[in-house]
Structures are given as structure tokens and as C-alpha cells.
Amino acid sequence: MPPVSLPPLRLAASLLTLTAALAGCGGGDGSDAPATSAPRAESSTAQHTPMQVLVPAYFNPSPGWDDITRGAKAYPDVKITAILNPENGNFTQANSQFTDAINAFRAQGGRVVGYVATGYGSRSMGAVKANVDNYLRLYPGVSGFFLDEMAAKSDQLAFYREIYEYIKGKSADLQVVGNPGTFPDSAYAGITDALVTFEGLETDYRQINPQPQSTWVYDRPTTAQAMLVHNAPTCAVMQNTLKTADLPRTHTGLAYVTSLEYDPRTDVGNPWAALPSYWTQLLGSVDALNKNQPLPSC
Template sequence: MSYLINRSHPSGPGHPSDPVLPVPPVAAGDSRPGTGVGARTGFGVPGLAHPLLAPAEWNALTRPGGASPLHWVVLNVADGPGVHPDPSCLEAVGRLRNAGVRILGRLDSAYGLRDVGELLSDAHRFIDWYRADGFLLDRCPADRAALPAVRRAVRVLRVIRDDAHIVLGHGTHPHPGHADIADQLVTFSGSWHDYRWSQAAEWTVDHPPERFCHFVHGVPRPHLEEALRIARWQGAATVWFTDRTDRDSRISPWEPLPGYWDEVVSQVGMGVSE
């Protein structure tokens, strides 16, 4: 079945330069493909700063109520697993694991330029040292030509842990063939300005919301509920919204927790009324 997915603002008028298509109201309990309603929304934490640099952030993830909406947390020790086990990371990961949170090791694919052997070496260290539950294959190539290489990389990763939870970090909608390779795809990673007028690819309606992740920075506090509505309407159950921005090139917007962390945990935990 073919769907036209309207990504004009779900609670207001579209961007002046975009065609304005009607967005139907979403009824409670509606589980139509692409709406995301009925799926449990939660957080995928794409990469906090090292626990020595951000101890409060890591501690906040395991505060009462803080861990409940976490789908997974990415561990990035030093552009990967580092050269030896890191005591601070071991402690932080242990607390999250005790809270029932899945840990993913960050593997940098460098848009397909890294050798599979290098990725495998990093993956082994994440599992041996930190007991990683899976991997975020970051900067993953998204085009059709990359499909064989991505399939091979994921197949190799599953050899060392067959139940690994694998997320492909495209940051954009890839060729639909990628959807059959991994457990989840990051189909948006960018600014709130771009996100609020973004569109979901038509093929995504053939997959449940649990398959897709959105990372959005620069989301103002008053627009949190709106951002959640967009994610649900586009059919993404794993999200990360932050008010941090990419204006400081020295710090990734994903490294600190959002300034409104407690508020967004509360909103996601309770759900947003439709």
C-alpha cells in the first residue's frame, strides 16, 4: 500500500515554502502504520560525554524515573572503546545495566570507509570490557550501493553476539533495503529547525515505529510536546530531544543532558495526549 506522508507541522500550518496537506487527527489507540501511536516512546541516548567529564549526566540516567523511558544508551569511550578498560565507564555502565538499560557501543563506520576488521576489533572490546548489548553503527552510509558492505558488517557483528541490538546511524532516510539489515535505523539527526518541516519516506509506513530513531538538537522547551507529536506522527518510537545546539563546534549537542531533562522524562513517561 502506498502512503503520502504529510510532514507539515502536525499541530499547525506548514512551512510557507512547502505544500500544505491536511493532517488528520490521531485517535487514541490508533495504530495505523506511520502514526507511531500505540508504540512506547522512549529515549535513545546517542552519546553523552565521558563519565569523568559529565558525572551528573550519567547519574541522572539512573535516578528514579530516569531509567524507565530509556531504550538504550550509547557508550563512546574515546571515538570507540578506547585502548583499555576505563574504570569510570565500567562504573557508569554497571549502574545502567543494574537498572535494566541496554548499552550500545559506538562503532564509527566513517560512511563505509572503515575496514570491517577494524569494526570487529572495536566490537570485541566493547563486549569483552563493557558487556555491550549491541552497537550503534554511526555515520553509516545510506545509499543503495552501500547495502552489501553494511550487510556484511552487521553479519560479522552478529557472529560475535547473535542477539546484539544493532542500530544503523544514517541520520537520514536511507535506501529502504537497509531496513532489513538491522534492528533500528536513525532516520533523522539534526536541528529542530529542519525537523519541524521534515518528511518521512513513504516506505517507512511498512515498518513499525520501534524500527526508527530521531535525534533532534535545539528543541526549545515550549516545543517539546510538539516534537513528540512529530516523532509519533512520523512513526519513530526512539527519540532524543535536547535544547543543546551545535553552535559550539568543540562540543557535540548530544554530550550534555537536555537542560529540561526532568521535564522531558516526565512527558515521555506519561505519554503525550493525542
């Protein structure tokens, strides 16, 4: 089959700001995220759940999805969710190779969510709903949706609430993952099951901190917050990134780190075009963190 076309990279506007801004604010739609809660320490009662892996699987079924499935089989205690993205999410018929890949992955305990672009609230609601319907009709193995290019300001809440209610109206069990790529207005936590609150460079993720503006994340389970980190060149750097996600301060339970690169200054690269070079070590590291065991050797 021809190569699957990859979507335009979803870039949080915070990638173009200073590292300090990345750490505490920055809206996914190019605006500053509002201060929605008073500064406070990490909540000692916040639910810390085992770390999971969220994979932007924006590539062909073979070999990429085959490798994901092998990883799920090798590490059955690590929950993996793969983001399905055939034809940039715009399709009118099923691809049998993706269907087979989804079935094989799910047989190993994997979960699949469908990629849906939202254009920061500018895409027509009819197109978004049709996209959702196509996944459910043609890829019934999906168990939720990944809403990419999610806005971060409160003025788009009604748009995303309608999408959330539409999906949950299909089935309350369908998971809704939103991707503003930064800490959004706290109200977005009420219309998603999980939020990607960081998408960007590994060097910027080192400084990530919900405080003081977004301490509302501590009132939710760790798996309600996700990060997608790229430009992490080595296995050791990947492991340090996962340890940062696992900190009580960071409070993040859905993680993905890749060695693939993207340069926000030049708009060159695609970090989601394949799995990272250390895919197996990433799964082993998540497994070890969850079990309080030494991390595997790189």
C-alpha cells in the same frame, strides 16, 4: 580522570540542504536518497509501540551517566538506551568508571549500545570488527551497537551487511542501530534493527515526512525508526518535537531532543556533550505520551 574526548560530530549531509530536502530526501553520505516506494498514506496496520529514549551519552560517567541512571529510576516505564562512547570508540582497555556507570544504569533497566564509527563505508572492515570485539570483551554490559556515519545509498549495502552479520554472529540478541541521519535506501532496514532517519535542527524536524519516498518505514514498528534533534531551546519546544515524532505520519519511536546547540553552517557546537537542561521533563513527557496522559508542566 581526564575528560573523555568527544567524537567528531556525526552530521547528516541533509543539514546543509534546504528544509524541504530535509523533509523528504537527502543521503547521509551527501547524496539524494532514492525513491524506494510508491507514495501512499500511513499504514493503519503499522505497529505503534511505546516511545523510547536513545541518548548519545558522549560524556564522562559523572555527572552525565549518573543523571541518566537517576532518570531511569524515576521513570521505570520509559525504556532508555544510552550510547557508550569511550575515547571516540577507540580504546584498548576498560575504564572502571564507565564499567560502574554501565552497571548502575543497567540495574535500573537501562540498555547500553557501543558507538562504532563507520566513515560512510570508508573505514576498514578490520577496524570496525576490532572495535566491536573490544566492546564485547571490555564492556560486556553492552547489548548492541550504534553504527555512526552510516551511508544511505545502496552501493554501500554489502559493507554494512557484513558488519550486521558479524555482530549478529556474536549474538542474535545484540541490537544494531544505524545512523545515516536521513531516510536511506529501504534495504538498510533489512540489515539493522533501528535506523536514525533524522539527525539535525529542531526547526527542520518540524517538516519531517517519510512521504512519498520512504513509506517503507510504515511497515516496521515505530521503534525501528529514531530521531536525534538538537537546538530545541525550551521544554515546550522539546514537547512539541516529541509530539511530532509520535504522529502516525512521522512514525518514530526512538527519540532524543536536546537544548544543546550545533550550527551546521559554521561547524560550531556539540549537541551531545551533556544532557539537555530539561532531561527530567523529557522523560516525563515520553512517559505521559505513552500513557495518553497530559504532558507535565514545563
